[in-house]
Amino acid sequence: MKATRIPVWLVTGYLGSGKTTLLTSWLRDAALQDAALIVNEIGEVGLDDKLLGQAVDSAALISSACICCTGLPGLQDALAGLWWDRLHRRRPAYGSVVIETTGQADPSPVMDAFDTVPLLRERYRLAGVFTAVSAVAGLDLIEAHPEAVAQVAAADALIVTKCDRADGAPLASALRELNPRAAIAMSANASLDWPSATAMATASPPASPSLWRAHVPPDHGTSTDFVPLAAPLTLAALHARVDALHGGSLQRLKGVIRMDDGCLHQVQWSVGDTGVAVAPFAGEAPRLGLTCIRQRKTLAPSIG
Numbered sequence: 001m002k003a004t005r006i007p008v009w010l011v012t013g014y015l016g017s018g019k020t021t022l023l024t025s026w027l028r029d030a031a032l033q034d035a036a037l038i039v040n041e042i043g044e045v046g047l048d049d050k051l052l053g054q055a056v057d058s059a060a061l062i063s064s065a066c067i068c069c070t071g072l073p074g075l076q077d078a079l080a081g082l083w084w085d086r087l088h089r090r091r092p093a094y095g096s097v098v099i100e101t102t103g104q105a106d107p108s109p110v111m112d113a114f115d116t117v118p119l120l121r122e123r124y125r126l127a128g129v130f131t132a133v134s135a136v137a138g139l140d141l142i143e144a145h146p147e148a149v150a151q152v153a154a155a156d157a158l159i160v161t162k163c164d165r166a167d168g169a170p171l172a173s174a175l176r177e178l179n180p181r182a183a184i185a186m187s188a189n190a191s192l193d194w195p196s197a198t199a200m201a202t203a204s205p206p207a208s209p210s211l212w213r214a215h216v217p218p219d220h221g222t223s224t225d226f227v228p229l230a231a232p233l234t235l236a237a238l239h240a241r242v243d244a245l246h247g248g249s250l251q252r253l254k255g256v257i258r259m260d261d262g263c264l265h266q267v268q269w270s271v272g273d274t275g276v277a278v279a280p281f282a283g284e285a286p287r288l289g290l291t292c293i294r295q296r297k298t299l300a301p302s303i304g
Helices: 019-026 048-053 073-087 108-116 118-123 138-144 146-154 169-178 194-203 235-245
Strands: 006-013 036-040 059-063 097-100 124-134 157-161 183-186 222-228 250-258 264-270 277-280 289-295
Touching: 006 019, 006 108, 006 146, 019 097, 019 124, 019 157, 019 194, 036 073, 073 097, 073 108, 073 118, 108 118, 108 124, 108 146, 118 124, 124 138, 124 146, 124 194, 138 146, 138 169, 146 169, 157 169, 157 194, 169 183, 183 194, 235 250, 235 264, 235 289
Parallel strands: 006 097, 006 124, 036 059, 036 097, 124 157, 157 183
Antiparallel strands: 222 289, 250 264, 250 289, 264 277
16 A cells, blocks of 8 residues: 655745744644654754744755755655655654745746656655745735745645734735735734634645746846854944944845854844844844845836
């Protein structure tokens, strides 16, 4: 009898959409306590795997570049390694896999892999695609980036995030036009729980590949740099450094720094935010400093 294939959940969303915050909450659900987690992130220093590692022990950063730009060897190797380690009892059995893509990933190469790569096709199945979309950033951000359009088109469940800070209803209406088959939910402070999310994703009719393949160009038109900040900073000094990094081209800023009280804090900002968010950081810290993702050129995707 053919072995039961392991379900894989794909979590995507553009830069600053709140997908890591959502996923951190979901990983605390009992249904995901034995999940294996794969995190794809761009930039010299990863942060999301450290944040998610606070919720689950299996968080692993598999790439320092976007999967859809660099190809899928890293993902294939990670999933194959998980399978053989499980088979030979080098790691505990896992009931599912959760993959978080970088905010600039076109999810279609990942989705294709579960149909075209023999081991992935035989041992795993893509159970659902979640796309987080920020109510604060709104539709303008999606329309400006073909990757964001592809993420919306690929979704089985669209989650409008940050609804505690902006009205998500207008964005939800626009998303319904872009992807009529996907279920849509509002989330404030990661309020959408895992059972509700999976019910949404599994209720949606399957997508035709022609609908979610957006043919995103391999160059996303962005550059990434890391600003090391090893010395402790006062809050005023941190705000001054962040202000100096700002500009019309800045899309995302995140990292971990040490404040003058000796404690570590995570720092985050994305398009639409009125100010930088600073919160205590616990767990294994990455290299101290800030990753900045900037737009290098204007892209004009076609949504129609």
